[in-house]
Amino acid sequence: MGCTFSGLNAFYDAVNSGGDVWINENRFRIVRQLGEGGFAYVFLVKEVLADTSSDAVQSGLRKKFKDSTHLSDDGSYALKKVLIQNNEQLELVKEEIRVSSLFSHPNLLPLLDHAIIATKPTQERSWNHEAYLLFPVHLDGTLLDNAKTMKGKKEFFSTSDVLQIFRQLCAGLKHMHNFDPPYAHNDIKPGNVLITRRKGQPPLAILMDFGSARPARRQISSRSEALQLQEWASEHCSAPFRAPELWDCASHSDVDERTDIWSLGCTLYAIMYGVSPFEYVLGESGGSLQLAIVNVQIKWPAGPTPPYPEALHQFVKWMLQPQAAVRPHIDDIVIHVDKLISKFSN
Incomplete structure (x- = not known):
């Protein structure tokens, strides 16, 4: 899968109480929750750039993508968080990531970045992995x-x-x-x-x-x-x-x-x-x-x-x-x- 996740031990707490999160090398601020369903939650996030000067135009996600078609002008994105409780659910999320990455078309929502991390189940949380999928945001809804x-x-x-x-x-x-x-x-x-x-x-x-x-x-x-x-x-x-x-x-x-x-x-x-x-x-x-x-x-x-x-x-x-x-x-x-x-x- 090549999924990586850096510096995110406290990601769950950040998502639930507001704050900054990292997906691979890029940092995002949770703005608000947009929706939920089943074991998935969708948040509006805003990219936080370390350097906001004009020299930093090609930093963050823009550095990662040669084609900026789906990148946001103001750094706003949708972050889908999936709570994974077993291996079957884990395989389904991996398959979603794989299939989403196959397609490139202006009328298909592109997956911009993703990561999966292992977590330790507790009395409050029964899941053992969390997946994070980053997409362009469309605030007019479905x-x-x-x-x-x-x-x-x-x-x-x-x-x-x-x-x-x-x-x-x-x-x-x-x-x-x-x-x-x-x-x-x-x-x-x-x-x-x-x-x-x-x-x-x-x-x-x-x-x-x-x-x-x-x-x-x-x-x-x-x-x-x-x-x-x-x-x-x-x-x-x-x-x-x-x-x-x-x-x-x-x-x-x-x-x-x-x-x-x-x-x-x-x-x-x-x-x-x-x-x-x-x-x-x-x-x-x-x-x-x-x-x-x-x-x-x-x-x-x-x-x-x-x-x-x-x-x-x-x-x-x-x-x-x-x-x-x-x-x-x-x-x-x-x-x-x-x-x-x-x-x-x-």
């Missing part, structure tokens, strides 16, 4: 955050912004799917899409969280392999955005990157309406999310006035084919979204 805010205000993205946001997700995903071997993200959803609003331009969309990303193509040749895949998917692929073949996997089948295309179709619907096309069943007595997905029971809510063009609804349906073998590939999706952008751009 597509999910934006959807909640917009719903409260009864606002919708314009047709043009819907398509531009979606086009950027497609570009990032195409980079993953065209890898050799192709990688599937496996958890495309509004909560994993960062949105940055830009004056006079469509929002910037960046796909994040590669903790579930894996080589996409798998041959399932037995019932036990099919059940293993279903169990893995239930832990790593969010239910409202999970493809039918991951709910009910055939004993002899090929699974490929088009599981992501299903999630992408659900996410396009969510860019328009704020939720997955199948979440409505969760509010119904006796409703089954799995049945709604497997049977592709989509409901179209009342949209903006005027409503979204029917071509967008048809685009969603094209991606939500229950049989993966007839679902389009990402290259087909990109061609089609470009046609829609030229047709519906303001």
Whole structure:
């Protein structure tokens, strides 16, 4: 792994009480907590440079990166801290770091730096390692955050912004799917899409969280392999955005990157309406999310006035084919979204 961590024996205490932390050679000040989930916490941090004179422009992270595209002008970053309790969790974090380091694309969130340290479990702490992952920070939040805010205000993205946001997700995903071997993200959803609003331009969309990303193509040749895949998917692929073949996997089948295309179709619907096309069943007595997905029971809510063009609804349906073998590939999706952008751009 090559993970190193310097001078950080008191890192845990620093994170929890404020203060400075080090990731390898670089120093950061904890500003505030941005979020948490499971055993992970995300903090807003600010890089502290030893020399703040004009000669120090190439110090700190800037010294490490020739390409400064993802480096912050004001030194602000997001620091993800993961508490690791066993070897299985440790391997998952190492895999996330490895996969995150594979990709380089403006619409995929880059991992800027990382470190893993061993810790001694105590009565208060049951974990034996802590991982620290440093990313660019996007303070406008995720597509999910934006959807909640917009719903409260009864606002919708314009047709043009819907398509531009979606086009950027497609570009990032195409980079993953065209890898050799192709990688599937496996958890495309509004909560994993960062949105940055830009004056006079469509929002910037960046796909994040590669903790579930894996080589996409798998041959399932037995019932036990099919059940293993279903169990893995239930832990790593969010239910409202999970493809039918991951709910009910055939004993002899090929699974490929088009599981992501299903999630992408659900996410396009969510860019328009704020939720997955199948979440409505969760509010119904006796409703089954799995049945709604497997049977592709989509409901179209009342949209903006005027409503979204029917071509967008048809685009969603094209991606939500229950049989993966007839679902389009990402290259087909990109061609089609470009046609829609030229047709519906303001």
